[in-house]
Amino acid sequence: MKPINVGLLGIGTVGGGTFTVLKRNAEEITRRAGRPIRITTVADKNLELARRVTGGEVKLSDDAFAVVADPEIDIVVELIGGYGVARELVMKAIENGKHVVTANKALLAVHGNEIFAAAQKKGVMVAFEAAVAGGIPIIKALREGLTANRIEWLAGIINGTTNFILSEMRDKGLPFAEVLKEAQALGYAEADPTFDIEGVDAAHKATIMSAIAFGIPMQFDKAYIEGISKLDAVDIAYAEQLGYRIKLLGIARRRDEGIELRVHPTLIPAKRLIANVEGAMNAVLVQADAVGATLYYGKGAGAEPTASAVIADLVDVTRLHTADPEHRVPHLAFQPDQVQDIPVLPIEDVVTSYYLRMHVEDKPGVLADITRILADSGISIEALIQKEAAEGESHTDIILLTHQTVEGKANAAIVRIEALPVVQGRVTRLRMESL
Numbered sequence: 001m002k003p004i005n006v007g008l009l010g011i012g013t014v015g016g017g018t019f020t021v022l023k024r025n026a027e028e029i030t031r032r033a034g035r036p037i038r039i040t041t042v043a044d045k046n047l048e049l050a051r052r053v054t055g056g057e058v059k060l061s062d063d064a065f066a067v068v069a070d071p072e073i074d075i076v077v078e079l080i081g082g083y084g085v086a087r088e089l090v091m092k093a094i095e096n097g098k099h100v101v102t103a104n105k106a107l108l109a110v111h112g113n114e115i116f117a118a119a120q121k122k123g124v125m126v127a128f129e130a131a132v133a134g135g136i137p138i139i140k141a142l143r144e145g146l147t148a149n150r151i152e153w154l155a156g157i158i159n160g161t162t163n164f165i166l167s168e169m170r171d172k173g174l175p176f177a178e179v180l181k182e183a184q185a186l187g188y189a190e191a192d193p194t195f196d197i198e199g200v201d202a203a204h205k206a207t208i209m210s211a212i213a214f215g216i217p218m219q220f221d222k223a224y225i226e227g228i229s230k231l232d233a234v235d236i237a238y239a240e241q242l243g244y245r246i247k248l249l250g251i252a253r254r255r256d257e258g259i260e261l262r263v264h265p266t267l268i269p270a271k272r273l274i275a276n277v278e279g280a281m282n283a284v285l286v287q288a289d290a291v292g293a294t295l296y297y298g299k300g301a302g303a304e305p306t307a308s309a310v311i312a313d314l315v316d317v318t319r320l321h322t323a324d325p326e327h328r329v330p331h332l333a334f335q336p337d338q339v340q341d342i343p344v345l346p347i348e349d350v351v352t353s354y355y356l357r358m359h360v361e362d363k364p365g366v367l368a369d370i371t372r373i374l375a376d377s378g379i380s381i382e383a384l385i386q387k388e389a390a391e392g393e394s395h396t397d398i399i400l401l402t403h404q405t406v407e408g409k410a411n412a413a414i415v416r417i418e419a420l421p422v423v424q425g426r427v428t429r430l431r432m433e434s435l
């Protein structure tokens with residue numbers, strides 16, 4: 001059995017995990033793949049690290065470009081990250097007729113259209129299971145398992161770092177910065193952790209899922225993105241009191257008018273399975289017309305969970321690399337000429353329900369003024385709490401949960417509420433999904 005030769009670019013968290021798992025489970029993986037998958041060369045600019053992780057068993061290089069040009073290499077595994085050098089390396093690998101496996105969601109969400117077009121032209125595969133929800137086989141599920149269905153929407157906890165932060169803050173009352181440091185030490189966070197905290201990483205993943213769920217191009221630049229940095233602990237507590245959990249969700253939903261593609265902190269009924277996904281765990285809920293709802297749960301980050309997905313792709317590529325390109329699973333699940341340019345809707349056109357918190361003067365008539373504005377805007381109220389003002393305080397909190405409405409209408413109503421003299425400061429608005 002002639003081995004298939006792999007060039008591994010980047011041997012950090014995921015690269016290290018990939019090397020270790022491939023070695024540990026080599027025998028079983030070979031039995032599945034039909035031939036040995038051999039890491040021939042590892043390229044990392046940190047040669048000392050590469051030596052330590054590999055024990056010097058394979059060829060080492062600090063020049064990743066030499067590896068993508070090496071005629072011996074059949075598959076390039078890109079685990080460097082970012083869209084600078086990683087993009088150049090992936091494009092070069094494709095140009096050189098090599099298959100690519102990558103965990104790089106940033107690269108695919110931003111440059112995927114160009115990369116998949118080049119791969120299609122060259123007849124090579126670009127596999128990316130590790131790019132979304134780490135070890136959870138969600139790409140496989142969306143692209144192959146659900147092909148009978150019209151997918152209606154999907155919603156996921158797809159960033160381990162922020163879910164870990166939200167869980168630890170809620171359960172242990174730990175401060176944000178401390179939990180973030182822990183997430184970084186555990187290898188969950190991106191090189192630039194603002195990508196995690198500000199929702200960018202989740203938006204990369206939601207963009208990729210939207211493309212394969214609906215057969216649309218990557219439209220990351222159209223995604224609405226709001227992270228957890230402005231989330232107030234008081235809203236987490238009020239949400240609990242109302243029977244909700246706040247999670248950073250990535251949502252992609254098909255509507256007649258277009259696609260909703262958004263990432264934001266979201267109130268979810270506490271009884272839902274997905275509301276109970278804690279720590280660095282990920283979960284993706286998919287609603288499809290024939291099968292109904294399916295839920296995918298597991299580790300979305302970390303060395304070996306992510307390596308699990310990278311190696312699954314390596315096995316897929318090994319099994320399929322001699323197949324006629326036409327007989328392979330299309331990169332974006334739909335045949336390339338069937339990808340449709342459905343627009344992503346602006347956030348003002350999104351339909352959802354809202355949690356609104358306002359700090360108001362504690363006097364008669366205030367609530368009536370606020371509810372009148374909402375009624376005038378055609379927004380109905382689902383639940384309401386008015387806190388009693390604390391001893392000696394003239395102001396108190398009102399929390400309102402609304403029924404579904406168009407975001408533009410909610411924005412206009414919020415502006416009017418904020419203009420009331422009895423309302424102090426800004427209205428805090430969080431979106432809610434019943435899922």
Ligand SMILES: NC(=O)c1ccc[n+]([C@@H]2O[C@H](COP(=O)([O-])OP(=O)(O)OC[C@H]3O[C@@H](n4cnc5c(N)ncnc54)[C@H](O)[C@@H]3O)[C@@H](O)[C@H]2O)c1
Pocket residue numbers: 009010011012013014015043044045046049062064078079080081082085103104105106130131134187188189190191300301302303306
């Ligand atoms: N860490 C996770 O849990 C996780 C999960 C899913 C996907 N990912 C993605 O996997 C990729 C890698 O992430 P990571 O956490 O392993 O990162 P990392 O920083 O731990 O590893 C990156 C490695 O690439 C090397 N490198 C950087 N520039 C290089 C260059 N020009 N040439 C050669 N080597 C170079 C670094 O020295 C480092 O060893 C990223 O795209 C990330 O988004 C990570």
Ligand SMILES: N[C@@H](CCO)C(=O)O
Pocket residue numbers: 131133134158159160161162188189190196201300301302
């Ligand atoms: N930084 C990412 C890694 C997995 O893609 C996360 O926290 O989920």
Ligand code: NA
Pocket residue numbers: 129130131132133134135136137138139309
């Ligand atoms: Na995955």
